[in-house]
Amino acid sequence: MGQENNDRSGQLVLILLVTAAACLALYMLPDELFGLSIKKMDMLSDLRVGSEDEDEDSNLSRADSVLLRGDSTGLSAADRERLAYRDSMYRAIMAQLRGDTLKAVVEDFSVGHIGLRRFFAALNGISTLGRPVRVAFLGDSFIEGDILTADFRERMQARFGGRGVGFVPVSSQVAQFRPTVRLRSKGWTTRSILSDRKPKYLLSCLLFDAANDAPTIAFETTDYMPHLKSVGTLKFLYTSNRATDLRWICNEGRDTFTARLPETDGVGQYVAKGSFTEGKLAFTHAQGLQALGIALEDDRGVVVDNFALRGNSGLPLENLDIARCQALQGIRPYDLIVIQYGLNVAVERTKDYGFYRDRMVAIIKHIRTCFPGADVLLLGVSDRSKVVGGERHTMSAVKNLRRAQREAALEAGVAFWDVYEAMGGEDGMVDYVKRNWAAKDYTHLSFQGGRELANALYDAIILEKTLYDNLEKTQR
Numbered sequence: 001m002g003q004e005n006n007d008r009s010g011q012l013v014l015i016l017l018v019t020a021a022a023c024l025a026l027y028m029l030p031d032e033l034f035g036l037s038i039k040k041m042d043m044l045s046d047l048r049v050g051s052e053d054e055d056e057d058s059n060l061s062r063a064d065s066v067l068l069r070g071d072s073t074g075l076s077a078a079d080r081e082r083l084a085y086r087d088s089m090y091r092a093i094m095a096q097l098r099g100d101t102l103k104a105v106v107e108d109f110s111v112g113h114i115g116l117r118r119f120f121a122a123l124n125g126i127s128t129l130g131r132p133v134r135v136a137f138l139g140d141s142f143i144e145g146d147i148l149t150a151d152f153r154e155r156m157q158a159r160f161g162g163r164g165v166g167f168v169p170v171s172s173q174v175a176q177f178r179p180t181v182r183l184r185s186k187g188w189t190t191r192s193i194l195s196d197r198k199p200k201y202l203l204s205c206l207l208f209d210a211a212n213d214a215p216t217i218a219f220e221t222t223d224y225m226p227h228l229k230s231v232g233t234l235k236f237l238y239t240s241n242r243a244t245d246l247r248w249i250c251n252e253g254r255d256t257f258t259a260r261l262p263e264t265d266g267v268g269q270y271v272a273k274g275s276f277t278e279g280k281l282a283f284t285h286a287q288g289l290q291a292l293g294i295a296l297e298d299d300r301g302v303v304v305d306n307f308a309l310r311g312n313s314g315l316p317l318e319n320l321d322i323a324r325c326q327a328l329q330g331i332r333p334y335d336l337i338v339i340q341y342g343l344n345v346a347v348e349r350t351k352d353y354g355f356y357r358d359r360m361v362a363i364i365k366h367i368r369t370c371f372p373g374a375d376v377l378l379l380g381v382s383d384r385s386k387v388v389g390g391e392r393h394t395m396s397a398v399k400n401l402r403r404a405q406r407e408a409a410l411e412a413g414v415a416f417w418d419v420y421e422a423m424g425g426e427d428g429m430v431d432y433v434k435r436n437w438a439a440k441d442y443t444h445l446s447f448q449g450g451r452e453l454a455n456a457l458y459d460a461i462i463l464e465k466t467l468y469d470n471l472e473k474t475q476r
Contacts, residue, residue: 083111093470103422104421104460105460106416106417106460107415108464117375119374131299132298132302133160135303136203136334137338138339139309139338139340140311140340144173144309146178147445148451148457149304151225151451152304152458153166153225153227153304162302163230163232163297164221164231164296164297164298164303165181165296166304167307168181171208179447181220181228182220183219185215185218187210187216188208193309193316194316201319202239202328203305204309206309207292209289210244213287214282216281218279219278220278230275231276232299234295237332238267238289239268241290242263242287244286245283245284245285250278251279261289266324267331273299314342318362326370326372329373333373337371339364342382343382346384350397353401357404360412361408364376375415376412376414376415377415378416379416381405382398382429385443393426398420417460419453422457422460429443432445
């Protein structure tokens, strides 16, 4: 009898082990097999504790404590008390101003929450500034073709004035489907920071060498947005020149400008003023000419430049040439630089993005050196989906990278805006695709989706500006 009970116990244990092994095997199956989606079995799914994202208030509190400890060393007790008071007022005013509909706010991780002070000061003094307030978006294919930036630019120009698309590179992979400007160029060789690190790059991360003696650039404005059709200034930006002659034919030949471009190894700019909707730049004796692009804009209001480069992770920005960038800042001052990257960094199964955080902190510091008059706003990675258990869900890598990007903003002491949260958080991209706001690669935005995020970013920045202005009033 005892032997029989032992046999049954052994059989039961064996059955349990085989069952557990089978369940484990089912869990380890790939997402797809022979082209068929497979739904995984996870017996511990109800018990598994996911990594919860830190909420906004805890991030702000941690930012205050870390930054005040790190950056206020050597300050007097009165100054530390003033900073602490400003921090507490920041939270109080934010709680009062923030509405229920705003999903993502600007998180300012600077000491005293002055990360966008210069940008807001420029906007407040725009009528007497004597130049346009300039915003540069550095990004990847998420914003290429002027996705997001076109609508953000329109909102800013509608409120603060200004016209034109801003900077346009000599050539682009997306020129044929960019709706905010039409541009054609001939006789140029492209250099990209992604494939050739030797040249001295600026914000666009692209340089264009004259491939023959007579290259050309032709442009035409569009009415895609109300403030794009006509501009008051045309600008040609270049970085090297020996003895190039320029003939600029505009408005169907009614206006013609000719000039000998000054010799330079730094950054040069040729400016024509009037009222323009189209034109052609014809160069002669162009040996040694290296160009950046043209700018179509007004000399007042707001200018928003899109510096998107497909395939850029953001890390190559550490190779931007300091001297040339500072020279560009001298002739084309930027007040805000928005950094948007992540699509080319998030890789499934990568959990630790500490390496990216550390390099991004160094890159932010490098950009501040290159453009000492500009504030920096770091954008978190957007949501991105993959097939999990036969269904589309947010990639875990997105959450890990997003956390690292926020930590980079915190450590660098700059402002941060959470694109993932603005899209709705978990599975936000799935909802965007359903609404036709994103492509069915579950990665890239459509122009409609770009409009949604542009409006959210604009609202967040205007809220932050209102908060900053109120905060300044309390300390006068």
